[in-house]
Amino acid sequence: MHAVLTAAAAAPLDTRIAFLVELARRLHQYGTSAPRLETAIGACAARLGLGAEVWSSPTAIIISFAEAATGEPALAKVTQVMRLAPGDVNLARLCQADAIVDRVINGTLDLGQGFRQLRELGRPESLRAQATVVASYGLSAASVVALLLHSAWVDLLAAGGIGLVIGLISVAAVGRPRLNAASEAISAMVATFAATLIGAYVVPLAVKSVVLAALIVLLPGMSLTTAVREISSQHLVSGVARMGGSIATLLKLTFGAVAAGQVCMALGIDAGDYALPPLPDWTEYPALLLGAAAFALLFRAAWRDWPVVMGAVIVGYAATRWGGLLSGAIPGAPFGVFLGGLLLGGLANLYARLARRPGAVIREPGIILLVPGSVGFRSVSYLFERDTTLGVDTGILLVVLCVSLVAGLLFGDLLISPRRSL
Known part of the structure; x- marks a missing residue:
C-alpha cells in the first residue's frame, strides 16, 4: 500500500x-x-x-x-x-x-x-461449515497414511475414522473454555484407545502410525514454523510466546497418547504394532488429491480458491519430495523442505501481485505437508518413554527442518518481493 x-x-x-x-x-x-x-x-x-x-x-x-x-x-x-x-x-x-x-x-x-x-465476518460458523471441518480431519488423517507413513489399507481406514472423531472433539471444544484447554490431551487419549482396541480386537494395525495420522491436524507444525519465522524477523515476544504455545500443545498430545497407552497396558489390552504390507505406489496420486482437498476444507478456502489451494499443496509436496531425492537423501529431507519453502514463498508473492489477493491462499496450505509437526510429536514421545538419545536426535531434526522451511520462505520473499502484507 x-x-x-x-x-x-x-x-x-x-x-x-x-x-x-x-x-x-x-x-x-x-x-x-x-x-x-x-x-x-x-x-x-x-x-x-x-x-x-x-x-x-x-x-x-x-x-x-x-x-x-x-x-x-x-x-x-x-x-x-x-x-x-x-x-x-x-x-x-x-x-x-x-x-x-x-x-x-x-x-x-x-x-x-x-x-x-x-x-x-465474526459471526459463528454454520453447522455446514463445522461439518466440513470434521470431514477435513478424517480426510487429512487418511491421506497422511498414504503420503507420509506408507502404511496399509486398514491403517488408512482406521486413521480416517478416528480422525473424524477427533474432528468432532475439536469442533465441540470451540466456545467451551474448559474443554478447549484439555482438547489436545483428550483427543490423543481417544485416538490411542481407539487404535489399540481396533488393533487388539478387530484387525491388526500399525498403532503408532494410526495414532500419528489421526492427530496430524492437531500437531503444531504450522505454529512452530510461524514462531521460528517471527523470531528470525526480530518479533521476539510473539515468536517466543508462539513457540511456548506449540510446546505446550506437543506436551498435551504426547501426555494423552502415553497415558492412554499405559492404561491399555494396565488393562491387559495389547494390540502389538504390526508392519502390514504397504499401500501400492499408485495410491500416492489419489491420496495427494484427497489430501489437497482435505486441506482446502481445513483452511476453509472459498470455492473459487480451491484450484489454487489444491495446486499449492501438490506443488509443495512435489518440490519437497524432488528436492530430497535430488540431495541424495530421503524425501522430506532438509534440502527438500528448503526447496519447497523457497518455491511456495515466491509463488505466494507472485500470486498476490497478479491476483491482488492474499498470498496466504498459496503459502498456508502449501507448506502444511512440509511443517515438522509429526517430528516434534515423536521427539517428545521418545522423551516421555525415557529414550533420551533418540528423543534428542529427533528434536535436533525438528529444529533443522523448521530452520530449513523458514529459510526457504525468507529466500522466497527475496526471490519475488511481496507487494501485499497478507
Missing part, C-alpha cells in the same frame, strides 16, 4: 480507529502472523491519515493511534488493547477482509459500511 491519503481519511477519528481495530481483530482471528499483521495495519492506517504503532502477539494486540504528522512524530491520541484467543487460518474470511479494505481504500465502500462488514 502507498501512503497516499484517501477519501476515507476525512472520516471522523473514532470511525477510522474503529475500522482499523476491527481489521486487526479479524486478521488476528484468521491466523495472520505478527509481522504481517503489524505491516498491514500500519500501511492501512497511513492510507487513512493516521500513524499507528502496532504490537501483536498470539494472545493480544496493542495499537497506539495518532493523526499523521508532517514533521516530528505525533503523540498518540488513542491506545487500544485487545485480549484475543490464538487465531486459526480461515482463508475465505481472510480474503473477504482483504477485499473490504481494498474497497474502503479505493473509495468504493464507505468506511462505516466497511466496519460493519468486518464485524459481520
Whole structure:
C-alpha cells in the first residue's frame, strides 16, 4: 500500500480507529502472523491519515493511534488493547477482509459500511461449515497414511475414522473454555484407545502410525514454523510466546497418547504394532488429491480458491519430495523442505501481485505437508518413554527442518518481493 491519503481519511477519528481495530481483530482471528499483521495495519492506517504503532502477539494486540504528522512524530491520541484467543487460518474470511479494505481504500465502500462488514465476518460458523471441518480431519488423517507413513489399507481406514472423531472433539471444544484447554490431551487419549482396541480386537494395525495420522491436524507444525519465522524477523515476544504455545500443545498430545497407552497396558489390552504390507505406489496420486482437498476444507478456502489451494499443496509436496531425492537423501529431507519453502514463498508473492489477493491462499496450505509437526510429536514421545538419545536426535531434526522451511520462505520473499502484507 502507498501512503497516499484517501477519501476515507476525512472520516471522523473514532470511525477510522474503529475500522482499523476491527481489521486487526479479524486478521488476528484468521491466523495472520505478527509481522504481517503489524505491516498491514500500519500501511492501512497511513492510507487513512493516521500513524499507528502496532504490537501483536498470539494472545493480544496493542495499537497506539495518532493523526499523521508532517514533521516530528505525533503523540498518540488513542491506545487500544485487545485480549484475543490464538487465531486459526480461515482463508475465505481472510480474503473477504482483504477485499473490504481494498474497497474502503479505493473509495468504493464507505468506511462505516466497511466496519460493519468486518464485524459481520465474526459471526459463528454454520453447522455446514463445522461439518466440513470434521470431514477435513478424517480426510487429512487418511491421506497422511498414504503420503507420509506408507502404511496399509486398514491403517488408512482406521486413521480416517478416528480422525473424524477427533474432528468432532475439536469442533465441540470451540466456545467451551474448559474443554478447549484439555482438547489436545483428550483427543490423543481417544485416538490411542481407539487404535489399540481396533488393533487388539478387530484387525491388526500399525498403532503408532494410526495414532500419528489421526492427530496430524492437531500437531503444531504450522505454529512452530510461524514462531521460528517471527523470531528470525526480530518479533521476539510473539515468536517466543508462539513457540511456548506449540510446546505446550506437543506436551498435551504426547501426555494423552502415553497415558492412554499405559492404561491399555494396565488393562491387559495389547494390540502389538504390526508392519502390514504397504499401500501400492499408485495410491500416492489419489491420496495427494484427497489430501489437497482435505486441506482446502481445513483452511476453509472459498470455492473459487480451491484450484489454487489444491495446486499449492501438490506443488509443495512435489518440490519437497524432488528436492530430497535430488540431495541424495530421503524425501522430506532438509534440502527438500528448503526447496519447497523457497518455491511456495515466491509463488505466494507472485500470486498476490497478479491476483491482488492474499498470498496466504498459496503459502498456508502449501507448506502444511512440509511443517515438522509429526517430528516434534515423536521427539517428545521418545522423551516421555525415557529414550533420551533418540528423543534428542529427533528434536535436533525438528529444529533443522523448521530452520530449513523458514529459510526457504525468507529466500522466497527475496526471490519475488511481496507487494501485499497478507
